[in-house]
Amino acid sequence: MAEPIPIIGGTGALGAGLALRWARAGAPVVIGSRSAERAQEAAEKVRAAVPGAQVEGLENPEAAARGPVVFMTVPFRAQSENLNNLRGALSPGQLLVDCTVPLAAAVSGKATRSLGVWQGSAAQQAQEMVPDGVTVVAALHTVSAPVLGDLSRDLDEDVPICGERKADKARVAELVELIPGLRAVNAGALEMARIVEQLTPLLISVNVRYKTHAGVRFTGLPETDPWS
Amino acid sequence: MAEPIPIIGGTGALGAGLALRWARAGAPVVIGSRSAERAQEAAEKVRAAVPGAQVEGLENPEAAARGPVVFMTVPFRAQSENLNNLRGALSPGQLLVDCTVPLAAAVSGKATRSLGVWQGSAAQQAQEMVPDGVTVVAALHTVSAPVLGDLSRDLDEDVPICGERKADKARVAELVELIPGLRAVNAGALEMARIVEQLTPLLISVNVRYKTHAGVRFTGLPETDPWS
Numbered sequence: 204m205a206e207p208i209p210i211i212g213g214t215g216a217l218g219a220g221l222a223l224r225w226a227r228a229g230a231p232v233v234i235g236s237r238s239a240e241r242a243q244e245a246a247e248k249v250r251a252a253v254p255g256a257q258v259e260g261l262e263n264p265e266a267a268a269r270g271p272v273v274f275m276t277v278p279f280r281a282q283s284e285n286l287n288n289l290r291g292a293l294s295p296g297q298l299l300v301d302c303t304v305p306l307a308a309a310v311s312g313k314a315t316r317s318l319g320v321w322q323g324s325a326a327q328q329a330q331e332m333v334p335d336g337v338t339v340v341a342a343l344h345t346v347s348a349p350v351l352g353d354l355s356r357d358l359d360e361d362v363p364i365c366g367e368r369k370a371d372k373a374r375v376a377e378l379v380e381l382i383p384g385l386r387a388v389n390a391g392a393l394e395m396a397r398i399v400e401q402l403t404p405l406l407i408s409v410n411v412r413y414k415t416h417a418g419v420r421f422t423g424l425p426e427t428d429p430w431s
Numbered sequence: 432m433a434e435p436i437p438i439i440g441g442t443g444a445l446g447a448g449l450a451l452r453w454a455r456a457g458a459p460v461v462i463g464s465r466s467a468e469r470a471q472e473a474a475e476k477v478r479a480a481v482p483g484a485q486v487e488g489l490e491n492p493e494a495a496a497r498g499p500v501v502f503m504t505v506p507f508r509a510q511s512e513n514l515n516n517l518r519g520a521l522s523p524g525q526l527l528v529d530c531t532v533p534l535a536a537a538v539s540g541k542a543t544r545s546l547g548v549w550q551g552s553a554a555q556q557a558q559e560m561v562p563d564g565v566t567v568v569a570a571l572h573t574v575s576a577p578v579l580g581d582l583s584r585d586l587d588e589d590v591p592i593c594g595e596r597k598a599d600k601a602r603v604a605e606l607v608e609l610i611p612g613l614r615a616v617n618a619g620a621l622e623m624a625r626i627v628e629q630l631t632p633l634l635i636s637v638n639v640r641y642k643t644h645a646g647v648r649f650t651g652l653p654e655t656d657p658w659s
Contacts, residue, residue: 214553220551233539263603282633315619315623316621316622317626347651350651359650360650360651361636362631388637389637389640389641390633390636390637391543391633391637391639391640392636395543395597395633395636396635398545398629398630398632399633401625401626402626404626405591405618405619405623405626406629406649407590408618408619408620408623409591409616409617409618409649409652411617411619412617412619412657413617413652413653413657414653415651415652415653416649416651417649417650417651417652418649418650419647419648420647420648420649420650420651421634421637421645421646421647421648422588422645422646422648423575423578423588423643423644423645423646424637424641424643424644424645424649427645429640429641
């Protein structure tokens with residue numbers, strides 16, 4: 204039996220889209236929310252879209268304790284508050300996959316601009332805030348939430364992953380690649396999240412001009428398994 | 432007759448690679464260098480690789496006056512000095528295409544890290560320094576110089592272009608797309624160079640891990656002409 208994938212903020216567009224895709228891939232998912240009721244509603248929607256889906260809805264701290272690799276898909280505005288709330292819920296050995304992007308939109312600026320984060324990136328801020336022994340990996344900044352949430356759309360793009368240890372990134376890559384059409388790419392150390400998080404405002408700028416939901420691909424990568 | 436394409440710093444790896452590719456595409460090229468002698472040597476190399484190439488080598492300021500769209504391919508360390516030296520050579524109406532990337536390597540840091548530039552990006556610094564009436568467009572940060580310089584290698588990647596006016600970006604796009612395998616993408620206003628210039632250290636981080644020369648592609652773009 205595969206272990207469940209907790210999604211903190213799983214009622215938001217990105218979290219709900221991931222929940223749908225993982226559920227369709229047969230992976231058990233735990234949707235977390237501030238409200239247990241809204242979490243359960245979101246889980247119900249996934250079950251309606253994917254008959255037989257293994258999905259439940261719980262309050263965020265309960266959800267976070269349910270699996271070894273926890274995805275955090277909250278808006279940047281709410282990232283610190285959520286990390287504070289999870290302090291008692293996360294345990295040493297867990298991975299926290301931070302997907303947040305410090306868009307200037309968080310402070311009523313433009314979505315094509317970003318905020319300077321003191322630690323360098325939202326992911327590095329998360330690493331500073333998680334309990335000892337919990338490791339942050341950054342991923343899933345560039346996949347369009349509306350496209351994820353529309354199961355009639357095929358995906359065909361890369362997911363850059365940043366983190367200190369290759370083994371941690373490999374675990375996250377395995378979950379990412381459960382979703383057909385996504386290829387995980389080792390983008391380097393956690394500090395590279397400073398750049399990877401900026402891909403989102405860049406894609407938003409492209410989206411405005413092309414009226415699309417663009418993604419990112421790295422060309423020229425060899426076919427060999429980068430995680431071995 | 433097509434107008435010549437001046438390349439400031441055209442004896443460096445990126446500039447020489449562009450000169451080769453444009454020459455093979457039948458475009459006239461003017462290689463600029465601090466030394467007329469080295470510029471001529473570089474032009475000679477292009478002629479040796481591409482028989483019948485229309486290429487000449489001149490000192491940078493002379494080269495810069497030879498065409499309406501001037502490419503600047505110098506290392507960031509030398510960008511300001513070169514822009515100072517071009518003050519008397521550039522004329523209102525010309526476009527300066529800045530390809531420089533503020534890698535931390537410029538100050539003996541890592542090539543996977545970048546410097547903070549006061550104006551936000553190397554391109555915005557260039558816009559501040561060019562004579563009145565000269566407009567800066569940012570492009571060609573992500574195409575590998577070694578791959579460009581090896582005519583046996585095919586290209587298959589995107590070139591994000593940043594600038595204030597679509598018409599200016601379209602002129603640059605036309606020149607970029609003379610090179611087979613390159614697709615120009617409208618990445619937004621010049622300030623988006625803050626992000627696009629960061630793609631280079633990200634690609635360098637990927638290159639280290641995959642032992643390759645990666646490029647960038649945007650997925651999900653429509654087939655329609657973005658410049659019309």
